[in-house]
Amino acid sequence: MQTSKGMVTGFVAGIVVAGGAVLLLRDDVTPRPDESAQVAELGAKIERLEHSVSQLSLQAAGSSRGVAADGGTSSAATAPATDAKKEQTRLAEQQRVVASAEARVEQAIQTGQWTLEQARDLDRLTVDLPAEERGRIHARIAAAINNDQIKPELP
C-alpha cells in the first residue's frame, strides 16, 4: 500500500514536472507580444523590399529591351552610316581637289608659265591633301621645270 502510494505520488510528480517543462518550452517558443510585433513588422518590410526589387528588375529588363531595340535599329546602325557618308564626302572632295590641282599643272605645262601667284594658289589648294598626293603634284611642277617644260617666275 505504502509502495503504491509512493508510485502514484511519483507518477503525479512526474506528470507535473513534464507539464511544467512543456509549459516552459511553449513559453520559449512562443514569442512575446512585443517580439511578435517586431517580427511582423520585419516580415512586412521584407515583403515590401522583395516587391520593390521585383519592380526594379522588371523596369531594368524593360529598359534594356528598349535600349537594345533602339540601339539595334537607330543609333548603332546610323553611326556607321553617318561615318561612311562623311568618308565618302571627304574622298569626293579630295578627288575634286586633286583633279583641280592636276589641271593647273597641265595648264602650266601647256603654257610654259608658272607664276608665283600660281605657285601660291596650288599650295593653298593642296594644303589639306595627304602628304603623298600633295608631294606628287608639286614634284610634277619641279620635274616639269627641270625638263624645261615650265619657266617659273622667280621672286
Added chain:
Amino acid sequence: MRSDFRRILLTALAAAAFSASAFAGFRSGQQVVIADQYSLANGDVGFVHHTSDDVQWIGCLTAGDAGYCLARNQEGVIRSCWSNEARWVNTMRAVNSDSYVLFYWDASGYCTYVSVQNDSSTMPK
C-alpha cells in the same frame, strides 16, 4: 650606292673648293652652277644677288611644311626640287642672304639632298 658615293664626293669637293677660296683670301661667293649630269645646283645667295646680271638666282621657298629650292644660272636654265621631308624643309628655312645653297633632285622632281652653309666664309657684307 655608286650614286651616293658620287654625291658625297661632289659635295665634299664643292665644300673644299669653297673653303679653299675663303682661306686663300678670295671672296667666297660662287655663281649659280647647274650640273644636270649630277642633278645638282649650287651657288652663293649673297654673291648672286650682287652680280650685275639680272638672271642668276638661287634660293629656297617654304610654305608650311613643304618647300622648293630653285636655281637659275647665267644662261637662264632653271632647276628645282620640292620636298615635304622635315629634314630638307628645315634646311631650306635656314637659307638667308648670306647662304651657300646646294641641292640635288631626282627624276620626279623631289629634293634628294639640300645643304645650306651659313658662316663667315660666305659673301662679305
